[in-house]
Amino acid sequence: MIYTKTGDNGTTSLANGERVRKSDSRIEAYGTADELNSYFGWLNALLAQIGEQIPLDEPLSDVSVHLNQVGVVQNKLFNLGAFLSCAPGQWITESDITDVEHWIDAIQAELPPQHAFILPAGSEAIAAAHICRTVTRRLERMMVRLAEENEAGNEADSNLMIAIRWVNRLSDYCFVLARKCAILQKKLPVEWKK
Numbered sequence: 001m002i003y004t005k006t007g008d009n010g011t012t013s014l015a016n017g018e019r020v021r022k023s024d025s026r027i028e029a030y031g032t033a034d035e036l037n038s039y040f041g042w043l044n045a046l047l048a049q050i051g052e053q054i055p056l057d058e059p060l061s062d063v064s065v066h067l068n069q070v071g072v073v074q075n076k077l078f079n080l081g082a083f084l085s086c087a088p089g090q091w092i093t094e095s096d097i098t099d100v101e102h103w104i105d106a107i108q109a110e111l112p113p114q115h116a117f118i119l120p121a122g123s124e125a126i127a128a129a130h131i132c133r134t135v136t137r138r139l140e141r142m143m144v145r146l147a148e149e150n151e152a153g154n155e156a157d158s159n160l161m162i163a164i165r166w167v168n169r170l171s172d173y174c175f176v177l178a179r180k181c182a183i184l185q186k187k188l189p190v191e192w193k194k
Helices: 025-053 061-084 094-110 124-149 155-184
Strands: 011-013 019-021
Touching: 019 025, 025 061, 025 124, 025 155, 061 094, 061 155, 094 155, 124 155
Parallel strands: none
Antiparallel strands: 011 019
């Protein structure tokens, strides 16, 4: 059965068996990671549509690279949810941070200089990437709050700081990916006008 009724009193279980209120900051954080994963799923579908619309004589490698990256992100977000729900182990690593930094650098090398603030507009894919960016920032704030609530110095806190850094890089990745979507779709950036 899909329903257990164990949460009817406003509590839920963490991976370590501890029951906490559903309003607990840890539940808010991994719930937001789950929400973000859903938005990345939407972005993935939109990227696939972009790939289908590119003429056959143009290279598709860019779209397939980004589809692969988004797939990696979705799996890592599940890892992050496991970590935030107190499953033992290190679920996000320094190499995960380095991977996202390499993705950012590769995309950034293809982008024209940016001379103005850019609005989250222009196409559904661009807007979806910006939604991923803003939800990622919210997740980062929640994780920082969680770190502040935890006692400093233990292994879990060290792993949490690594995970926070990964989430921070992920928001930057979403920003450059939004700009890359504009290039793939031959859209001009929608610049902020005071």
